[in-house]
Amino acid sequence: MEKDKKYEENIELIGVHIEEGRVKIEDILDHDITREEIISLKERGIITIDAEKVHLTKDGREMYNLIIRRHRLAERLLNDILTIKDESSSEAQACEFEHFLNTDVTESICTLLGHPTTCPHGKPIPPGECCSTKRREIESVVYSLDSLDSGENGRVAYISTHDHSILDKLSSMGIMPGVSIRIHQKQPAIVILFEETTMSIDFEIAREIYVRKES
Amino acid sequence: MIKKRNHDRKTNSDGSTPSIILIGNPNVGKSVIFGLLTGRYVNVSNYPGTTVEISRGKIALTGKIDGHKMKEVSIVDSPGVNSLIPQSEDERVTRDMLLREKPHGIIQVIDAKNLKRGLLITLQLADMGIPFMVVLNIYDEATERGIEIDINRLSSLLGIKVIPMVATERRGLGDLKKGISKLSHLQRKTKKITKFDDRIEDAIDRLAPLLPGANISGRSLSLMLLSGDDHLLKYLEDHGNDFEIDKVREIISKTRNFFRDPITYVIQKGRQAAAGDIVNECFHYDERQKISSVSKRLGDLCMHPFWGIPILVSVLYIMYKFVGELGAGKAVDFMETVIFGEYLNPIVIKITETIIPVSIIREALIGEYGMITVGITYSVSIVGPIVGFFFIFFGVLEDSGYLPRLTIMSNKIFKRIGLNGRAVLPMVLGLGCDTMATFATRILDTRKERIIATLLLALGIPCSAQLGVVLGMVGGLSGRVLLIIIITVLLQLIIVGYLASKIIPGRSSYFMIELPPMRIPKLSNILNKTYFRVKWFMKEAVPLFIIGTFILFLLDKSGLLVKIEHLASPVVTGVLGLPARATEAFIVGFLRRDYGAAGLFLLAEKGVLDLIQITVAISVMILFVPCIANFFVIIKEQGIKRAILMASFIMFYAILVGGALNIILRYIHILN
Ligand SMILES: Nc1nc2c(ncn2[C@@H]2O[C@H](COP(=O)(O)OP(=O)(O)O)[C@@H](O)[C@H]2O)c(=O)[nH]1
Ligand SMILES: [Zn+2]
Numbered sequence: 009m010e011k012d013k014k015y016e017e018n019i020e021l022i023g024v025h026i027e028e029g030r031v032k033i034e035d036i037l038d039h040d041i042t043r044e045e046i047i048s049l050k051e052r053g054i055i056t057i058d059a060e061k062v063h064l065t066k067d068g069r070e071m072y073n074l075i076i077r078r079h080r081l082a083e084r085l086l087n088d089i090l091t092i093k094d095e096s097s098s099e100a101q102a103c104e105f106e107h108f109l110n111t112d113v114t115e116s117i118c119t120l121l122g123h124p125t126t127c128p129h130g131k132p133i134p135p136g137e138c139c140s141t142k143r144r145e146i147e148s149v150v151y152s153l154d155s156l157d158s159g160e161n162g163r164v165a166y167i168s169t170h171d172h173s174i175l176d177k178l179s180s181m182g183i184m185p186g187v188s189i190r191i192h193q194k195q196p197a198i199v200i201l202f203e204e205t206t207m208s209i210d211f212e213i214a215r216e217i218y219v220r221k222e223s
Numbered sequence: 224m225i226k227k228r229n230h231d232r233k234t235n236s237d238g239s240t241p242s243i244i245l246i247g248n249p250n251v252g253k254s255v256i257f258g259l260l261t262g263r264y265v266n267v268s269n270y271p272g273t274t275v276e277i278s279r280g281k282i283a284l285t286g287k288i289d290g291h292k293m294k295e296v297s298i299v300d301s302p303g304v305n306s307l308i309p310q311s312e313d314e315r316v317t318r319d320m321l322l323r324e325k326p327h328g329i330i331q332v333i334d335a336k337n338l339k340r341g342l343l344i345t346l347q348l349a350d351m352g353i354p355f356m357v358v359l360n361i362y363d364e365a366t367e368r369g370i371e372i373d374i375n376r377l378s379s380l381l382g383i384k385v386i387p388m389v390a391t392e393r394r395g396l397g398d399l400k401k402g403i404s405k406l407s408h409l410q411r412k413t414k415k416i417t418k419f420d421d422r423i424e425d426a427i428d429r430l431a432p433l434l435p436g437a438n439i440s441g442r443s444l445s446l447m448l449l450s451g452d453d454h455l456l457k458y459l460e461d462h463g464n465d466f467e468i469d470k471v472r473e474i475i476s477k478t479r480n481f482f483r484d485p486i487t488y489v490i491q492k493g494r495q496a497a498a499g500d501i502v503n504e505c506f507h508y509d510e511r512q513k514i515s516s517v518s519k520r521l522g523d524l525c526m527h528p529f530w531g532i533p534i535l536v537s538v539l540y541i542m543y544k545f546v547g548e549l550g551a552g553k554a555v556d557f558m559e560t561v562i563f564g565e566y567l568n569p570i571v572i573k574i575t576e577t578i579i580p581v582s583i584i585r586e587a588l589i590g591e592y593g594m595i596t597v598g599i600t601y602s603v604s605i606v607g608p609i610v611g612f613f614f615i616f617f618g619v620l621e622d623s624g625y626l627p628r629l630t631i632m633s634n635k636i637f638k639r640i641g642l643n644g645r646a647v648l649p650m651v652l653g654l655g656c657d658t659m660a661t662f663a664t665r666i667l668d669t670r671k672e673r674i675i676a677t678l679l680l681a682l683g684i685p686c687s688a689q690l691g692v693v694l695g696m697v698g699g700l701s702g703r704v705l706l707i708i709i710i711t712v713l714l715q716l717i718i719v720g721y722l723a724s725k726i727i728p729g730r731s732s733y734f735m736i737e738l739p740p741m742r743i744p745k746l747s748n749i750l751n752k753t754y755f756r757v758k759w760f761m762k763e764a765v766p767l768f769i770i771g772t773f774i775l776f777l778l779d780k781s782g783l784l785v786k787i788e789h790l791a792s793p794v795v796t797g798v799l800g801l802p803a804r805a806t807e808a809f810i811v812g813f814l815r816r817d818y819g820a821a822g823l824f825l826l827a828e829k830g831v832l833d834l835i836q837i838t839v840a841i842s843v844m845i846l847f848v849p850c851i852a853n854f855f856v857i858i859k860e861q862g863i864k865r866a867i868l869m870a871s872f873i874m875f876y877a878i879l880v881g882g883a884l885n886i887i888l889r890y891i892h893i894l895n
Contacts, residue, residue: 012480052477067481071481110484111482111484112484172485172487172488173310174733175485175487175488176306176308176310176485176487176488176491177305177310177735178735179487179488179491179492179495180305180306180310180340180343180491181305181340181735181737182337182339182340182343182495184491184492184495192523193526193527193528195528196526196528196531196631196632196634196635197526197631197634197635197644197734199526199631199738203337203339203340204336204337204365204368204370205337205340205737206522206737206738206739206740207735207736207737207738208526208627208630208631208634208644208734208735208736208738209733209734209735210634210643210733210734210735212733213733213734213735
């Protein structure tokens with residue numbers, strides 16, 4: 009995990025340098041990254057080095073876009089919604105934060121924020137899939153499924169769980185983003201209806217499914 | 224020559240008949256279809272190295288394959304799964320069967336109204352390349368809900384045969400049989416229906432050529448490997464020469480690293496999208512056709528926070544009437560006194576006496592602790608009918624859809640003791656037979672849950688044989704006695720369960736259960752299930768009763784029984800405040816729980832026991848070490864070490880509770 013984090017941070021770092029036009033290895037080297045790490049990025053097919061100049065490969069560009077998108081969306085969220093203005097702490101938090109966001113969460117944040125195109129510093133946020141879809145109706149905030157009342161409906165926005173096996177189980181039952189779920193009852197256990205299925209799930213699981221309310 | 228080769232292709236390498244595997248989500252009617260196809264000629268066994276049970280049978284087919292007349296096709300029922308990427312033991316077994324059994328074809332059963340979920344598996348099968356077809360079962364319920372499925376369109380989108388069916392009414396059976404005989408003609412062919420993320424498609428293209436040939440296509444194997452199926456990696460390493468495992472590992476880890484989400488989720492999303500497209504094309508609702516159903520309202524009531532409770536009480540009452548009075552009363556009487564008492568045993572005793580001259584052997588067979596007169600007679604004539612009646616009732620609960628709703632009603636309580644609502648299934652089964660229920664703890668997901676459930680079954684769930692006698696004995700005495708006994712036992716279940724959930728390491732699983740609609744059970748289906756369960760019981764449990772009797776016989780003959788009685792009687796008299804003669808009842812109770820209770824019954828009738836003593840004795844009897852068959856099964860499931868640990872704990876604990884109860888009752892004067 010730590011290693012992956014470092015790896016992503018390195019991609020981000022190099023990408024930002026390249027984006028800002030500093031492509032020489034020396035320019036990059038004195039910024040928290042070692043020559044070994046640069047070589048390793050090259051070996052993993054993220055960058056190419058030619059005449060001491062660094063370029064992102066196609067893969068590398070894609071990775072960088074994903075990473076920087078998460079980072080900048082996180083900045084926006086902290087800045088706009090949670091109104092953390094202190095520049096240094098906001099930056100540090102965004103760095104921590106971005107590592108915990110999966111694709112669905114990222115898309116939801118993006119939607120929640122109205123698909124922003126720039127970060128608070130004005131740098132571009134690469135668009136994600138959610139930004140290109142035509143139907144950009146004004147979205148309500150996202151709720152966890154257990155906070156809905158009996159009889160209410162919600163469409164799954166994302167599932168946020170640390171336990172992959174729950175994610176796998178839910179998805180093979182057909183509970184995935186986009187599926188509309190109705191809360192049938194909450195006592196003595198939560199019973200949900202979706203498509204033609206009636207299912208009972210633990211409170212703990214319901215809390216990890218995030219939905220947008222529907223009428 | 225060519226003919227010969229063709230023939231080989233159509234039979235397994237070991238020369239057996241062609242085989243077909245039934246696959247599907249849980250509760251889609253696979254067992255019913257399996258029963259329709261095979262009739263009674265079925266063999267149920269554990270899948271090698273696992274606790275998962277699978278059934279095999281044979282279908283007689285007419286028709287020809289490659290000029291050879293087809294007579295038989297063997298068919299295997301697999302455990303219900305929601306995915307072929309293994310997450311549970313059941314799913315691993317199903318995947319393994321596809322890999323190792325080398326089936327000629329697959330029949331996938333789908334619950335028509337849940338087409339989309341079924342398609343998630345269909346798409347995985349399409350990637351595998353094994354010839355298969357789809358049965359859209361439970362079509363009647365889909366129609367009731369106003370669902371229309373364009374079968375032809377679906378069939379052409381998937382490129383396979385699709386058959387609508389109502390298994391419980393045998394509708395579609397003819398088409399299915401026709402389909403099966405055609406299935407064996409089909410060639411293996413991978414159908415790329417799902418288009419995954421480019422990264423994944425790319426990884427598949429690079430992985431597939433590196434993998435050794437198997438019964439499943441390289442595309443499908445690659446997807447499983449990407450999903451992190453390490454068992455499979457091991458299997459491939461063992462089965463392929465020059466298998467470049469490092470290269471494979473590298474591609475896998477690179478691909479997985481690229482995605483922020485778990486890769487299984489990314490893959491599943493791809494399938495979900497493909498399934499969604501198919502459903503959009505051929506699955507439609509016609510609201511006008513929809514009938515509002517009584518079944519739905521009834522189903523809602525059964526899990527209603529208020530109405531669910533009176534329903535539960537009524538169900539228990541009916542169960543008592545049916546299993547307790549009819550089964551344990553009338554049926555047992557008939558079997559024990561008439562069939563065994565008047566006919567079988569006298570004959571057997573005669574025969575044994577004439578052909579076996581050695582008296583010790585004779586005694587082992589037909590003596591006081593004789594394997595035939597006690598072991599077999601007891602298990603077949605007493606436990607047998609009770610268990611049979613119980614299974615009929617249990618089958619009705621299962622097929623009506625009530626059982627899963629019961630898990631909802633009880634989830635909260637079970638959560639307190641480290642289990643979840645699903646544990647209600649073995650617990651209810653325990654009221655029929657603890658021995659069988661201990662096997663049924665396998666349905667629980669984690670080791671911790673299985674240990675707790677096993678322990679509680681042994682400790683405080685009285686089986687129907689015992690319940691019958693206890694109720695008969697206490698019922699006539701005083702309502703208070705019964706109430707005190709029930710409270711005492713329930714309290715211990717909660718206390719021990721709670722403590723066990725804190726002490727035993729490991730984790731409990733989350734509760735997640737699908738609730739099928741309420742249905743009117745089909746008698747034939749229930750009788751069929753009961754038949755197999757009783758057969759199972761006879762095969763697995765009866766021998767244990769016989770062995771148990773034999774051990775008791777040895778103890779008796781060697782004089783150890785008397786010694787144990789001597790050793791135990793100070794505890795019985797001192798701690799529990801019971802007469803010394805009660806000791807024998809407890810020890811015999813280990814062999815036959817109801818016999819022990821009956822022994823106490825006799826003492827009570829003679830006026831040797833007062834109300835307090837009866838209350839204490841019965842509570843201890845219920846809490847006490849389970850019958851010997853149960854003990855053997857605990858050994859089988861949990862290992863000897865844990866079994867002995869549990870039994871010692873229970874023995875100690877039961878006496879402790881009995882002693883405390885004795886003191887409390889003497890002190891508070893509610894019974895004297
Ligand atoms: N209404 C209806 N019920 C069915 C049909 N086929 C099976 N069932 C019921 O569905 C339930 C589950 O069937 P079972 O064979 O045990 O499912 P399995 O878990 O897939 O083996 C049983 O109660 C069956 O009686 C059908 O075609 N129509
Ligand atoms: Zn967006």
